Amino acid sequence: MPEHEDLLDLAISAMLAAAPERTDSELVPLVRIAAALRAMPSEDFQSRLRTELQRSATMSASASAVKPVREGFRTITPYLTNTEGAKLVDFLKDTFGAEEVSRTLVPGGFHAEVRIGDSMLMIGSGEQVRGQEKIGAFHIYVPDCDAAFQRALEAGATSQGEPADRPYGERAGFVTDFAGNHWYISTRFASAPAREDLGAVLPFVHLEHARPYLDFLKGAFGAEELGVFEHGGKVVHAGVRIGDAVLEMGESHAPTMPSRFFLYVDDCDAWYARAVAAGAASIQPPADQPYHHRTAVVVDPLGQEWIPSSLIA
Amino acid sequence: MRHAESSGGEDERLLVEAAQSDPARFGDLYEQNFHRVYAYIVRRVADRHHAEDLTAEVFREALAGIRKFEWRGVPFSAWLLRVASRAVADHWKHSGREVEDAALESEPSGSVETERHAMLFQLVDRLPEMQFRVIHMRFVEQKSIREIARELDRSEGAVKQLQLRAIENLRAQMEVAHA
Numbered sequence: 001m002p003e004h005e006d007l008l009d010l011a012i013s014a015m016l017a018a019a020p021e022r023t024d025s026e027l028v029p030l031v032r033i034a035a036a037l038r039a040m041p042s043e044d045f046q047s048r049l050r051t052e053l054q055r056s057a058t059m060s061a062s063a064s065a066v067k068p069v070r071e072g073f074r075t076i077t078p079y080l081t082n083t084e085g086a087k088l089v090d091f092l093k094d095t096f097g098a099e100e101v102s103r104t105l106v107p108g109g110f111h112a113e114v115r116i117g118d119s120m121l122m123i124g125s126g127e128q129v130r131g132q133e134k135i136g137a138f139h140i141y142v143p144d145c146d147a148a149f150q151r152a153l154e155a156g157a158t159s160q161g162e163p164a165d166r167p168y169g170e171r172a173g174f175v176t177d178f179a180g181n182h183w184y185i186s187t188r189f190a191s192a193p194a195r196e197d198l199g200a201v202l203p204f205v206h207l208e209h210a211r212p213y214l215d216f217l218k219g220a221f222g223a224e225e226l227g228v229f230e231h232g233g234k235v236v237h238a239g240v241r242i243g244d245a246v247l248e249m250g251e252s253h254a255p256t257m258p259s260r261f262f263l264y265v266d267d268c269d270a271w272y273a274r275a276v277a278a279g280a281a282s283i284q285p286p287a288d289q290p291y292h293h294r295t296a297v298v299v300d301p302l303g304q305e306w307i308p309s310s311l312i313a
Numbered sequence: 314m315r316h317a318e319s320s321g322g323e324d325e326r327l328l329v330e331a332a333q334s335d336p337a338r339f340g341d342l343y344e345q346n347f348h349r350v351y352a353y354i355v356r357r358v359a360d361r362h363h364a365e366d367l368t369a370e371v372f373r374e375a376l377a378g379i380r381k382f383e384w385r386g387v388p389f390s391a392w393l394l395r396v397a398s399r400a401v402a403d404h405w406k407h408s409g410r411e412v413e414d415a416a417l418e419s420e421p422s423g424s425v426e427t428e429r430h431a432m433l434f435q436l437v438d439r440l441p442e443m444q445f446r447v448i449h450m451r452f453v454e455q456k457s458i459r460e461i462a463r464e465l466d467r468s469e470g471a472v473k474q475l476q477l478r479a480i481e482n483l484r485a486q487m488e489v490a491h492a
Contacts, residue, residue, distance in 0.1 A: 005473035008480070009458060016455065030480045033433065033487070037452040037480075039355045040434045045365045046347060052369070053343055053376055057336040 008034075070264055070311060072101075075243025077120050077262040078203050079307070081134045082179045085125020089114060091177055092121070094155045095148060096140065116140065117200025122262055134260040134305070137182035137204040139248055145187035149173035152183065165189075168237070182257075198246045202239075205249040207256050207302055210235035213249065216301055217242065219278030221263070221271065260305040271308035272296035280306065288312055329389050332379050339376050346390050347372075350397050352430035357401045361453075367400045374400075429487070436486050444479035447472055 007024060011031045016038070082088050089112055092098035098114040098121075109126015124134075142148040146163045152175045153159060160182070163173035172186040184204065207213055210228070217223035217240055226239040226246065235251045243265070265271045269286045276282050280298035283305070288294050295309040328345065331338040350371055355364035374396055382392055437448055446465065450456045458476075462469045 003473075005470070005477040008477050009473045012451070012476070013457075029484055030477075033480050033484050034452070036430055036433050037437070037448060037483075039352075039359070039361060039364070039430070040437055040448075040452055041348075041351050041355075041361070041365060041368070042453045043449055045368075049347075049365075049369050049372060050340065050343060053372055054337070054340055056373070056376055057339050 072115070073120050073262075073264050074199055074245040075264055076203060076245035076247060077122055077264065078136050078138070078201070079122040079124065079134060079260040079262050079305075080136060080179070080181065081124035081129035081132065081260070083109075083126060083130050083133070084179070085110065085112060085123045085129075088123055088125070088177070088179055088181075091152075091155045091157070092116065095152045095157070095183075096142060119199045119201035121201065133179070133258070135180045135257050136259040137184070137206060137257060139184045139186060139202040139204050141186055141188065141200050143187065145171045145173055145185050148185050149175065152177070152185065157183070180257075202246050202248050203259070203261065205247065205256060205259070205302065205304070206252050206254045207249055208251060208253065210238050210249055210251050213300075213302060214238060214240065216278055216280075217247070220275040220280055220298075220300070221306075222274075223247070256302040256304065258303065261307065263306055263308045265308050265310055268294045268296055268308045268310040272298060275300075275306065275308065325389050326384055329379070329382060329384060333382070336376060336379060339379060342375075342379075342389060343372060346393055348431040348434045349390055349427065350393050352434060353394055353397050353427045354401060356424075356427060356430060358404060363404065367397070367404055370400050371397045429491075432490055433483060433487060436483050436490075440479055440482060444475050444482065447475040448479050451476060 008027055008030055011024075011027055012034045015031060015035055080088060089098070089100055089103075092114055093100065096116045098116045101113045101115050101120070103110050103112040106126075106128065108128035109124065112123045112125065114121050114123065149159075149163050155177075157175035157177045159174070160176055161172075161174035163171055163185070166172050166186075170186040170188050172184055175183050175185065177183065182204070205213070214223070214225065214228070218225075221242045223240040223242045226241055228238040229236055235249075237248065237250050239246055239248045242263075263271060272282070272286050275298045280300050283297040283299055284295070286294055286296040286308075292312055293309050294312045295307055298306050298308070300306060325342075325345070328338070328341045332342055347368075351364060351368045354367045354371070355361065358364050358367065371393060375393055382389065437445065440448065443465070447461060450461045450464070451458075456464075458469050458472050461467075462472045465472065467475075
């Protein structure tokens, strides 16, 4: 005569094999319990999830203790690279009175950061950047356009337009440096209406069609339109604000320059995800870097690189 | 390590506030709600693997959004079950199948059956160690009595006895809890 435990196990085995048998009525409540136990969670899962959540919570707590945006940096920081980075730093010092804030040696070159007025630029130098040089165009505000223009020429730049009073309330002259960067050197007319703080150095993007790019910037980086000026069916100038930085653009047939922008943001992962969802191509998903940054790399529809970055502990 | 769940509105409110000011304290809310969320989900997807994935998703989302939770007198578990309900609906949607009726239930406190299952899973955690091992190996790892006997170095008869005692134990405690 089978024992009670044998009968229960027979019923359980049949249930687990999905071949239910007639069960002694006395055992039915126990078999019901056993049936419910088939769905119980594994102990391993509970503890793994507990550990994962604890780790995330700790990371989130330490991340919130660190201000994600670097002191002194605006949301956008142009990142120029050239095999002769030292020459570029010297050019910026001589022409615009740039202050070299840091220079860090890296294998095959260095990474430098310079301040011009209240704007920062990053410069990568050496063999490490050969073949992937990045340049840009910049609208730069100086106290004396004519003097800065002259210094630029003395430092080896080529004139693209003598200083002259421009219809947009500025006196400006244009130069190209040895690396190919464009500098639109400007001084606002004293009579021009006061404007909010836009920074001393504003990146300028040359592109064929501004409208789709404006839409991209709004979707990818939450850009806010500051103004779009059209003439003869062409967007001659447009400005957007991204965080606390301003990006300018104008339509032309000149090809878009291969530029790179560092983006200091509160949440690298969220900015990366939003940019990719808006159509940016992912080059590098967010990853912690040894220099206490969490960074990602995306490329916009014009081929320009953006590096969303947050500080980490 | 096994933990017990507890309940109580004011206690829960304090736990939520603690986790909102310090996410590292989220663990208490996890312990308190794990079985309920899991039971809610497993009844609707009927597969342990998917249920575990979705449960993990719900708690990750809850941790990420804990600071946005506003206390309006509704238990924290109701918020979790709403997140769970959405996760289950998405699961069915992505699996290309119609959403089952059960997945559409959105009772803030979950159904009576969900609560019964949650309690049962919680009670398993409180079984004496050897009974717990047998139940886990038999129902989660789906091992035969013979395999369990070999692993635990017990006779098959002893393992069957442990299984019987564990299930009787669970039944008795369930009856007490629902009396």
